[in-house]
Amino acid sequence: MQSITSDSYAVHFNNKAYEALNDHLSQKGYSKVFIMVDENTHEHCLAPFMTNIAGEYDYEIIEIESGEINKTIETCTQVWHVLSELDGDRKSILINLGGGVLTDLGGFVASCFKRGIAFINVPTTLLSMVDASVGGKTGVDLGALKNQIGVINQPEMVLIITDFLKTLEExxxxxxxxxxxxxxxxxxxxxxxxxxxxxxxxxxxxxxxxxxxxxxxxxxxxxxxxxxxxxxxxxxxxxxxxxxxxxxxxxxxxxxxxxxxxxxxxxxxxxxxxxxxxxxxxxxxxxxxxxxxxxxxxxxxxxxxxxxxxxxxxxxxxxxxxxxxxxxxxxxxxxxxxxxxxxxxxxxxxxxxx
Amino acid sequence: MQSITSDSYAVHFNNKAYEALNDHLSQKGYSKVFIMVDENTHEHCLAPFMTNIAGEYDYEIIEIESGEINKTIETCTQVWHVLSELDGDRKSILINLGGGVLTDLGGFVASCFKRGIAFINVPTTLLSMVDASVGGKTGVDLGALKNQIGVINQPEMVLIITDFLKTLEExxxxxxxxxxxxxxxxxxxxxxxxxxxxxxxxxxxxxxxxxxxxxxxxxxxxxxxxxxxxxxxxxxxxxxxxxxxxxxxxxxxxxxxxxxxxxxxxxxxxxxxxxxxxxxxxxxxxxxxxxxxxxxxxxxxxxxxxxxxxxxxxxxxxxxxxxxxxxxxxxxxxxxxxxxxxxxxxxxxxxxxx
CATH class of the missing domain: 1.20.1090.10 (Dehydroquinate synthase-like - alpha domain)
Incomplete structure (x- = not known):
């Protein structure tokens, strides 16, 4: 499928997605590549994703708990501490591998860490592929109020890999x-x-x-x-x-x-x-x-x-x-x-x- | 003194500051005007500031505790809850009346509330007048790490009222x-x-x-x-x-x-x-x-x-x-x-x- 050009970035599909990612990482020379997952994408998506990344980078995997209940500023704070402890700097990139909760939260985490680092969204659910993948909305809930806190900020690219849908329940x-x-x-x-x-x-x-x-x-x-x-x-x-x-x-x-x-x-x-x-x-x-x-x-x-x-x-x-x-x-x-x-x-x- | 034009906004001084503020508020028709203070600016600056605002608006005063120790994401979360409870919406404006801690934090609070509402900075310390007043840096500390979390975002205007310096210690x-x-x-x-x-x-x-x-x-x-x-x-x-x-x-x-x-x-x-x-x-x-x-x-x-x-x-x-x-x-x-x-x-x- 053809890539779709959005604001300042593109949405790439399947094989083209990995090609685009590999080109981007090799060109940009990020100081560190952080990949955020939850327990589900850690188990089902991370290994196939990593297999398709060519080249050697300095990786760190950050796992958060899945679920809307964890889409909070407290989870962001935990991730910010981890990024700091793992020597994340302004030239680091965060790859968000997960559903809409994770890509919304991860986009917000990246947008605010040291006043903004690069991020890439890899939506792994149907909902996040068709909804959260474009538009630049990032954010978290405030108590029961959905997406009350956030910013509008664009990722470097969005990768839609429809194979990940096979890992989902009906x-x-x-x-x-x-x-x-x-x-x-x-x-x-x-x-x-x-x-x-x-x-x-x-x-x-x-x-x-x-x-x-x-x-x-x-x-x-x-x-x-x-x-x-x-x-x-x-x-x-x-x-x-x-x-x-x-x-x-x-x-x-x-x-x-x-x-x-x-x-x-x-x-x-x-x-x-x-x-x-x-x-x-x-x-x-x-x-x-x-x-x-x-x-x-x-x-x-x-x-x-x-x-x-x-x-x-x-x-x-x-x-x-x-x-x-x-x-x-x-x-x-x-x-x-x-x-x-x-x-x-x-x-x-x-x-x-x- | 002449106003100074920055990025998308201006810095106004003393009498011109109040004029510009009154013009802006009467033109924009904000749904609600939130004024954030700390215990010091509440005591020393709020009354003279309010005296100079012409026109009737729907005001709410939000007070936070002063000091770098309170420049945290937890303070932001408290303010976000207060803004929600007081019916803050996307057409609300936040006026930050205080030193650099308050204007940095308030700018971040506004930039993230419902993905961004308008804000005005009124720096009341010499440090915030000459340093925090232009440049659009907003943010809070993460533990002892200064300004680790934030975004770059511009206020509607900055008002420098040098009379407020008289309230400061040497x-x-x-x-x-x-x-x-x-x-x-x-x-x-x-x-x-x-x-x-x-x-x-x-x-x-x-x-x-x-x-x-x-x-x-x-x-x-x-x-x-x-x-x-x-x-x-x-x-x-x-x-x-x-x-x-x-x-x-x-x-x-x-x-x-x-x-x-x-x-x-x-x-x-x-x-x-x-x-x-x-x-x-x-x-x-x-x-x-x-x-x-x-x-x-x-x-x-x-x-x-x-x-x-x-x-x-x-x-x-x-x-x-x-x-x-x-x-x-x-x-x-x-x-x-x-x-x-x-x-x-x-x-x-x-x-x-x-």
Whole structure:
């Protein structure tokens, strides 16, 4: 597959990815190459990755614990101490080998260490390949508030090696697939329809490529999320609040990111139908498609109240207003829409009814 | 005094500062104005500052504890929680009213909150007026390692209100004056000679202005410290290590930043005389000038060993080498100079001898 050129860097796929990495490392002469992994990518991805690196470099492996619960400033502080102790300097590079939690956190760690060192992202989950791989968003959570702390900063390159998907459980693949479906909803009805037909996750390469192209087009036009880029938040306003709520309440089943925004996309499709021109048929299509792939989640009235309470922390808010991305039709979003409070319970009721 | 134009913003002085601030606030329509202070600026600076703000805004005051010991990521985390709880959003602004610790930390807090909100720096110490006010360096310490974590990011504007200097103790003024002397050493023998004549800190306005002009010229030419900007680190390689060492050892007297780099500047003048062309007369001039203003510090052999051990964490290092800024003559520095280990003890001996 062709490489995709983004802001100041490129996204390379599979064999081309290793070629590009080897060229880069041999040209740049980094003082030290740090590779950050979690226990999963340490076990499943590190060895094949290292096998494909040509040349001799001064390596150090840094392992963090996997999971959203560890996407914290405290984990960053631990990694900063390790980088200091292992003689990391401004000419060092950090390669982030992992899912979105690890690449978001690693990008932030690199962006702040000694006021910024180089980093490369190697997303190993479907979610991070199609979502976190382009756009330069880095960051960590603050308590239950997702990605509250971070910066926008670009990696040297992004390497998408789809072989790593074979190491994932089905549930993880579904989580990433939700972001791909979102790319269809906000940008291309054709792509949405192509994705609906997928019943086998073994050969997603071409569809992954298209998702990265879509996301890249959006972020290139609006890197700092002044307007257009907000469309990528479709399903995320309510989805993030649901994800945060489940993370805060260990007695609830934790939802993967894609599972939470799948709920969010149905709820926000309902709002789109009520407040904008999204046709009934498209609303039904969205609900049916997501419910055929993602188990329905039960929300009590108490749950819904708490979830709505978290909306005020959404990063798109300004001047006390909650700004939604809604759909006028499939592939045609509108940003900065306000939602009357009385519609929330109706949206959850629509989600719950069979 | 005329405003000084930097990168993407300006430095305004005294009456012009308030004018510029009032214009900015009324034009931008921030959702909320957060003002960060420490217990000192809360007591001495906040009231006169607020008196000069025209117009009605939605204010919140955030107080942190003063002192280098609190320039930590943990303090940032506390402030981020407070900003979240007080409904800070992406359209909020943070005004940092304080010395270098507070403006460095506040700049970092703003740069990372929701991936970046606007901030304004109002330096209240001489050190922060002449040093931290331009250049966009933000950050915090990591343990005893100074400014190890941070980003380069520019404020909306910098306001230098020299009335605030009246609230400072003499020792604080001397600390800032050391950075002004450094500006002379790296950029202008004339300015160095003018500063040497100063025996009264009550009317420094014109000299402060010149220091900001010098620093601004340097950082504009090299914002990310690839080469020229490194000259600002004259005296800081050893000075920072000395400052860190004293911070780590509570049984040692804590040195203010300027006091530590005053020692560093004498030591590095000795190295400049040994390794480059700094004349004997200039070396003597530097030593005499600093020792007439700053109390000599006693270092045991044990102290010196520990201080040298901290050099490896200097942010200018790369590939395991410690890079010094040395002087070829007064006003004429050279960057990236290596120093043979055997010279360190000689430099400390030169500093100690009367």
């Amino acid at each position: 549930r993880q693949l579904h989580s990433g697939f939700a972001e791909m479906l979102k790319h269809g909803l906000i940008k291309s009805e054709t792509y949405w329809n192509d994705l609906k037909k997928v019943d086998d996750f073994n050969n997603l390469d071409e569809l992954i490529y298209q998702s990265v192209v879509i996301k890249n087009e959006v972020v290139l036009k609006d890197p700092t999320e002044q307007n257009l880029r907000k469309i990528l938040n479709y399903g995320h306003t309510l989805g993030h609040a649901i994800e945060s709520y489940c993370l805060e309440h260990p007695q609830k089943d934790t939802l993967l990111h894609g599972e939470a925004i799948a709920v969010g996309m149905i709820l926000e499709a309902y709002l789109s139908n009520e407040l904008r021109q999204l046709p009934d048929s498209a609303l039904e299509d969205i609900k049916t498609t997501f419910l055929s792939r993602y188990t329905k989640v039960a929300f009590s009235n108490e749950d819904i109240k708490s979830i709505l309470g978290l909306l005020k922390f959404d990063k798109k808010n300004s001047h006390g207003n909650i700004n939604y991305v809604l759909l006028n039709s499939l592939g045609n979003p509108e940003i900065d829409v306000r939602v009357p409070d009385e519609l929330y319970n109706k949206a959850f009721a629509y989600y719950a009814e069979s | 020792r604080q003024l001397h600390s800032g004056f050391a950075e002004m002397l450094k500006h002379g050493l790296i950029k202008s023998e004339t300015y160095w000679n003018d500063l040497k004549k100063v025996d009264d800190f009550n009317n420094l306005d014109e000299l402060i202005y010149q220091s900001v002009v010098i620093k601004n010229e340097v950082v504009l030419k090299d914002p990310t410290e690839q080469n020229l900007r490194k000259i600002l680190n004259y005296g800081h390689t050893l000075g920072h290590a000395i400052e860190s060492y004293c911070l780590e050892h509570p049984q040692k007297d804590t040195l203010l930043h300027g006091e530590a780099i005053a020692v560093g500047m004498i030591l590095e003048a000795y190295l400049s005389n040994e390794l480059r062309q700094l004349p004997d007369s200039a070396l003597e001039d530097i030593k005499t000038t600093f020792l007439s203003r700053y109390t000599k510090v006693a270092f045991s052999n044990e102290d010196i060993k520990s201080i040298l051990g901290l050099l490896k964490f200097d942010k200018k290092n790369s590939h395991g080498n410690i890079n010094y800024v040395l002087l070829n003559s007064l006003g004429n520095p050279e960057i990236d100079v290596r120093v043979p280990d055997e010279l360190y003890n000689k430099a400390f001996a030169y500093y100690a001898e009367s």
